[in-house]
Amino acid sequence: MISRKVGMISLGCPKNQVDGEALLAKLKKAGYEIVNNIEDSDVMIVNTCGFIEQAKKEAIDTILEVAEYKNAGLISAIVVTGCLAERYQDEIIKEMPEVDAVLGIGANSDIVKACDKALCGIVTTSFPNKCYLSINDERIISxxxxxxxxxxxxxxxxxxxxxxxxxxxxxxxxxxxxxxxxxxxxxxxxxxxxxxxxxxxxxxxxxxxxxxxxxxxxxxxxxxxxxxxxxxxxxxxxxxxxxxxxxxxxxxxxxxxxxxIPLQHSDKTVLKNMNRVGDGDDYRALISKMRKAIPDLALRTTFMVGFPGETDEQFENLCKFTEDVKFDKMGCFTFSPEEDTPAYDMQNQIDDDVKVRRQEVLMNKQYSITEELNKQRIGRIYKVIIDTFDGENYVGRSYMDSPEIDSGIIFTCDNKLNIGDFVNVEITDYNGYDLIGEAIL
Structure with a gap:
């Protein structure tokens, strides 16, 4: 009988992760054993992201790394799913012959058949309409x-x-x-x-x-x-x-x-070229309204720098907007020209070194804002959910922190606590983005 152990590496955003969890549930229901390590797998699924250049590179590098296990005889088959699979389709098979199956977004329901065929040495590609991607499937929570x-x-x-x-x-x-x-x-x-x-x-x-x-x-x-x-x-x-x-x-x-709220930028012209509605004044008004209505609101945003045509002045206005609003959490990524999008062919593309410099400048400003906000949080008490314990310190999050993306709260407690417990923590200090505290029981 053919061994049917399957593992998965899921890349990219949480939405893709949820799709991967649904794939695993289908395979488990069909009798596959879900394993956590590549070397324990017969079939390895690489659930890819294909949003921007950096994500595509990560996906391709991951597939090639998994291919080394197959070439060494440690696994039998490789299946590629997710956004890169949907976006580049047959190119993956052509460029990476170690891959045994490529399934587009609408073919997720075919995962069991694809893995079965892959274990028998049959190459599969399938790219039906995207509307066939179910959003109601059972999942194995990862x-x-x-x-x-x-x-x-x-x-x-x-x-x-x-x-x-x-x-x-x-x-x-x-x-x-x-x-x-x-x-x-x-x-x-x-x-x-x-x-x-x-x-x-x-x-x-x-x-x-x-x-x-x-x-x-x-x-x-x-x-x-x-x-x-x-x-x-x-x-x-x-x-x-x-x-x-x-x-x-x-x-x-x-x-x-x-x-x-991923705002992307604050300059009206840049936002218009991005085909987004509004500008910095609109955003200031919205944020002011929200902060007035919601006490201690924690705001997270994402900005893009280096969009085609972004001038030094427009970038400086973005910096000032960031300094004025003082977001609790902020991420920044550089513009990535993606084929089949209008911005790919826009004039006045920005040099990569300018993009990176602007990204560094903006993130340095955010770091200073975070330090300022964290100083103000010393002495405050927050309800914290516990994520990990390293034998000495607990690490958790308040309402202000999302898992895997935001910072956290590192704290001590004389009593034993459990992962997933809620506990009140008094903030005593901070270290960079993280807060430091002591549990109050």
Missing amino acids: TPSHWAYLKIAEGCDNRCSYCAIPGIRGGFRSRTIESCVDEAMALAEGGVKELILIAQDTTKYGQDLYGKYSLDILLKELVKIDGIEWIRLFYCYPQRITDSLINVIANEKKVCSYID
Whole structure:
């Protein structure tokens, strides 16, 4: 009998990770044994990202590293899934003959057949319509048992000029409220205490099904679930943050006073060229409204520097915007010209060294802002969920910190605590981005 052990390396964003969890659930149901190490696998799945150049390079390097195990006879087959597979399709087989199967986004339901054929030496490629990607599948949760992602929609209609995602993932489509609630209840029954809501644009949730933005309605249903203590919002498009959503965040205790709003830039001309709506003044007004309504709101954003035509003055205005607003969390990436996007052929492309310098300048400014904010947090007490223990210190997060992306709180406690527990921690110091404290029992 052929051994059927399967492992997975999942790259890129949480949305892709959720897809990978669904793939593993299908394989387990079909009798495959899920393993954690490449050397223990018969089939290795590389669930790829293909969003920007750096992600593509990581995906290709990972496939080639896994191929070394196959060439050495340690594994039998390699299956490539995810965004790189959808975007580059047959090129992967041509360029990397060690790969046995390439499945596009819409072919995830064929994962069992593809792995079966791969173990028999049969090469498979499949790229059906993206709409066949299910967003209601069972999953094997790959995050720690106390928190999980909940993907509430798939695809994107925004058509930002730099972004390949609509072409890779297809148009926006929401899950029903009932479907989201059912999955959240199952996660809670499995021990999940923190839900992180994700989609390409969470604030557009429900418009296609219910004729209006319905994230606020969904949240009001999710907070009713026993066992769920925190609900966190990612990928919120600024022009779709409604007064009703703000009120829900402000008034529902289970909804963290935390929101991720990838603004991309603050200059009106740059944003217009990005095919995004609004400008720095609009964003200032929105943030002011939110901070007034939601005490101690933690704001996360992402900016892009080096977009074609970005002048020194426009970059300096972005820096000033960042210094004025003082985001709690901020990430910055450089513009990556992606084929099949309008920005790929735009004039006045920025040199790579200028992009990197601007990125460093902006992140240095954010580091100074973080230090300033962290100083103000000394002496405060936060409710913290525990993620790890190294034998001496616990590491956890407050409502201000999302797992795997944001910083955390390092603290000590004389009593033994469990991973996933909540505990109050008094902040005594900080170290870079991280806060340091002592548990209060």
